[in-house]
Amino acid sequence: MAPRLLLLVAAASLLSSxxxxxxxxxDKINPFAKSAVKMTPLxxxxxxxxxxxxxxxxxxxxxxxVFVPAVVGNAVFVAGRDGTISRLEDGKTVWKIATxxxxxxxxxxxxxxxxxxxxxxxxxxxxxxxxxxxxxxxxSSEVLAAPTxxxxxxxxxxxxxxxxxxxxxxxxxxxxxxxxxxxxxxxGAGSPVFADQFLFVGFPGGRLVALSLQNGAPVWEGxxxxxxxxxxxxxxxxxxxPPVVEGRQICAVAFQGKVACFDMGQGxxxxxxxxxxxxxxxxLDGRYLFVTDDKGAxxxxxxxxxxxxxxxxxxxxxxxxxxxxxxGLIAVADGEGFVHFLSxxxxxxxGRLKTDGTPVRSSxxxxxxxxxxxxxxxxxxxxxxx
Numbered sequence: 001m002a003p004r005l006l007l008l009v010a011a012a013s014l015l016s017s018x019x020x021x022x023x024x025x026x027d028k029i030n031p032f033a034k035s036a037v038k039m040t041p042l043x044x045x046x047x048x049x050x051x052x053x054x055x056x057x058x059x060x061x062x063x064x065x066v067f068v069p070a071v072v073g074n075a076v077f078v079a080g081r082d083g084t085i086s087r088l089e090d091g092k093t094v095w096k097i098a099t100x101x102x103x104x105x106x107x108x109x110x111x112x113x114x115x116x117x118x119x120x121x122x123x124x125x126x127x128x129x130x131x132x133x134x135x136x137x138x139x140s141s142e143v144l145a146a147p148t149x150x151x152x153x154x155x156x157x158x159x160x161x162x163x164x165x166x167x168x169x170x171x172x173x174x175x176x177x178x179x180x181x182x183x184x185x186x187x188g189a190g191s192p193v194f195a196d197q198f199l200f201v202g203f204p205g206g207r208l209v210a211l212s213l214q215n216g217a218p219v220w221e222g223x224x225x226x227x228x229x230x231x232x233x234x235x236x237x238x239x240x241x242p243p244v245v246e247g248r249q250i251c252a253v254a255f256q257g258k259v260a261c262f263d264m265g266q267g268x269x270x271x272x273x274x275x276x277x278x279x280x281x282x283x284l285d286g287r288y289l290f291v292t293d294d295k296g297a298x299x300x301x302x303x304x305x306x307x308x309x310x311x312x313x314x315x316x317x318x319x320x321x322x323x324x325x326x327x328g329l330i331a332v333a334d335g336e337g338f339v340h341f342l343s344x345x346x347x348x349x350x351g352r353l354k355t356d357g358t359p360v361r362s363s364x365x366x367x368x369x370x371x372x373x374x375x376x377x378x379x380x381x382x383x384x385x386x
Contacts, residue, residue, distance in 0.1 A: 055091025117143025137171035175216035190242035202239025225257020281322020322363030333360030
């Protein structure tokens with residue numbers, strides 16, 4: 001076995017020690033743990049919005065992986081573990097291809113390319129217009145985060161926490177970045193983000209790093225969290241979810257760490273930080289920063305100061321996804337396939353809709369004036385809430 005063990009791989013041997021601290025920590029971040037705490041029953045409420053599915057389609061099951069639909073205009077690109085990739089428009093399949101390989105991550109897309117990753121570290125690119133195979137590249141290990149497609153190339157994060165920038169035309173490697181990381185880290189990571197002439201990536205050890213697009217050199221790094229604790233598992237403080245950007249501000253959150261915002265115009269100067277643990281995601285909307293914590297509570301924070309505005313804690317232990325914000329509503333989904341709509345102003349429940357009953361592991365997405373989710377069972381749903 002490779003010397004660097006990923007957290008959920010190492011868990012099996014570590015649990016045999018009978019240490020309560022280790023067991024609690026692993027179960028907290030492992031949604032498949034048999035000893036995971038029971039989901040909080042859903043409370044009844046009086047809906048203030050009507051939520052309905054406008055259309056749904058099948059992307060193929062995710063297995064143990066996480067797939068995120070990519071939105072480009074009115075097109076939705078989806079993929080499943082079985083190797084299928086589809087382009088959907090208004091619920092209709094424009095094209096569907098079989099890659100002939102097991103997929104582990106996707107989808108990254110723009111109006112030219114559709115890109116996915118495999119457990120063997122292969123990066124596969126197809127034409128957005130018709131699904132024609134364009135090129136194939138290889139990175140150092142399995143790809144667990146959806147590649148990011150931008151004007152400067154295709155950014156890929158491999159499972160060993162290396163970052164690659166590939167040429168969008170032929171998949172040639174422009175550069176690769178590697179840094180020392182802790183012995184244990186969470187298996188899975190957020191996609192890189194292009195912003196402000198940099199490529200931003202969150203790493204184990206609680207660091208958000210801005211990489212030069214020209215050569216991959218680190219330009220600045222922000223301390224989102226500082227590892228602490230008595231055991232290796234206690235000291236896991238990984239920036240797992242992708243950072244979010246609005247204006248000059250970029251914000252990130254770490255598991256067993258903090259949520260923090262930085263000023264990109266001031267060389268990554270820390271604006272504020274506060275204790276909050278999350279591995280699922282966050283969203284920005286005007287003066288608000290919304291975060292789902294590792295227990296399933298949804299928080300609204302002041303984007304400029306970090307002060308708490310409200311907290312919705314009636315979804316505890318429901319394996320709640322990262323949020324999306326639209327027209328005064330916060331949408332999150334859970335481990336039973338429910339999509340919950342909260343008021344942006346006070347966090348109260350406004351509506352709810354059930355999908356196929358399987359977990360939604362990726363953050364809720366936006367498609368025009370509607371919400372978009374993909375479940376582990378492969379259901380892709382566009383939801384109107386008004």
